[in-house]
Amino acid sequence: MNYDVIVVGGGIGGLAFGALACARLGKKVLILEKNNAVGGRLYSFQREGFTLDIGAHVISQSEKGPLGPILQAVNKEGSISWKHVRPMTSYRGEMFAFPRGLEGRIPEGEYAALMSFFREIVLMNDAASHELDAVDLRTYAQSKGVHDPLALACINNVNMVYVCVPYQRASAGEFIRCLRNEAHSRASGYPEGGCGAISEAIASGIREKGGSLLTSTEVQQIIIENGRAVGVRTKNSEYRAPIIISNADGRRTLLDLLPKGILPQSDSVRIRKMSYSYSMLIVRMALKHPVTDLRLITHIADLDPERYEEKLLTGNFPREVNLFMPVPSNFSPECAPPGRQLLTAGIWIPFETPDLDKLKNIVVDTAYKILPDLKNAVMWEYVTTPGDLHAAVLENGAIIGLGQSIDQVGKQRLGVKTDIPGLYLCGAEAGGTGVGIELAIDSVFELIKEMGKNDAAWLKAIN
Known part of the structure; x- marks a missing residue:
């Protein structure tokens, strides 16, 4: 079974590459996904008439960001409708829009410095931002x-x-690029029908353009012959192609999917030290009636992130926690039955956080404090733990992928090109810049530019 390109992993990075390769270049593409559906973190499922996302999402730039060209490539730009949002910040019983909502809440001089900080970021170019890749955000803000x-x-x-x-x-540099791009697009939002609608649209477009996708098909090894990647092995089959693109986590690809002895020991040691982003404990609440017309609330409970992290890791949890609270049915009424509401309360946590049952109760109590009418409206809860996320996407259940920390962005990040001819990486663990799925797609654009250095025809996929 021979192809022009085999893509390992059907997350958004793998789907984006497959879409461009088959739609723009007519490549014979095969995407292999270990789960029973494609999408990775952009997967939705049904429960009692509600549409639940596997994660807790808002798309930073929606159709105006990197996702737009991918949908256009497979003629699906009109298949996704978006609702945009201005997040509200919750603190000590008050709601405000950051940053302007801090006027009067902090000293006048601090407010002036804050607004100057944001103005500088919005105007900063890529070159200047990359000079700050190795500076942490706290130090830069101060x-x-x-x-x-x-x-x-x-x-x-x-x-x-x-x-x-x-x-x-x-990384301050990474934060700057994320905020600047979002400020320019002014399109943070959520797709009607849930985040799975994005993956389903792209996958459908790939099939319509002649691409092939196989689910429940886990790649067990990348085949290397004469020092070159030439195919992959699954439990029951072998597939061949001169180009292998791994969207199955660059770290895992190099450490686990290559035959033993291929990766130099020095590279193995360096890669094993790389770390993933925080995971999340997510409590989805099905409500018998609406309790808020807001679409996104981010709640601040602790003003010291370093001390807060220590409390999470030791299990010495505070009585109130920081929360990320999208209300999917306020973006997309289809996410809940008529008259009902779907609310998500998620807490960012390290994968190693202990005593999740106790923490889950604190998450719920905090949500009740933010929205007092919530408690009497809950019909049922659906909880996803970091372990559940790991079972679905691996990577210690990371919400993003490889952490965008000061030692893992820019030139310090895993590259899209490996030292093995024919083997490339894409997704939120190799190259790229941006927020979540946009990081993964930007990695694909970077990869295609890299491939274009040896074969200029690849550049037609993004020009």
Whole structure:
């Protein structure tokens, strides 16, 4: 069974590459996915008439970001309808829109410094932002005169939405690119029908363009012959192609899918030290009636992210926790039966966080505090733990993928090109920049540019 390209993994990165390769270049593409459906973190499922996402999502730039060209390539740009959002920040019983909502809540000089900080970011070019890749976000914000604890906590709050790494380790350069791009597009949003609608649309378009997708088909090994990647082995079959693209986590690809002895020991040691972003404990609540007309709430409970992380890791949880609370049915009424509402309460946590049953109760109690009418409206809850996410997407249940920390962005990140001819990486663990799925798609654009250095025909996929 021979193909032009085999893509290992049907997450958004694998789907994006497959879409461009078959639709723009007419390549014979095979995508192999270990789960029973494609999409990775962009997967939705049904429960008692509600549409639940596997994660907790808002798409940073929606159709105006990297996702737009992918949908256009497979003629599916009209198949997704978007609802956009301006997030509201919750703190001590009040709601406000950050950053302007901090006026009057922090000292005047701090507010001026904060607004100057954001103006500088919005105008910064890529070259200047990359000079800050190795500077952590907290240090950078403080260097710009932002010292107020609430202002810093709000910056970290936005940063956690973007990269899911606390700001004392998150790259300032990466944060800048994420915020700048989102500010320019002004299109943060959510797709009607749930996030799975995005993956389903792209997968459908790939099939219509002649591509092949096989689910429940886990790749067990990448075949190397004469020092070159030439195919893959699954439990029951072998597939051949001169180009292998792995969207199955670059770290896992190099450490687990290559035959023993292929990866140099020095590379193995370096790659094993790389870490993933935070995971999430997610409580979805099916409500018998609506309790809010807001679409997205981010709640701040603790003003010291470093101390907060220590509490999570030791199980010495505070009584109230930071939350990410999208309300999917306020974006897309189809996500809940008529008259009902679907609300998600998610807490970013390290994969190693203990005592999740106790933490889940604190998450729910915090949500009740934010929305007092919530408690009497809940019909049922559906909980997803970091372990559940790991079972679906591996990577310690990471919300993003490889952490966008000061030592894992830019030139320090895994590259899209490996040292093995014919083997490339894409997705949220190799190359790219941006928020979540946009990071994964940007990795694909970077990969195609890299492939175009040896074969200019590949550049037609993105031009």
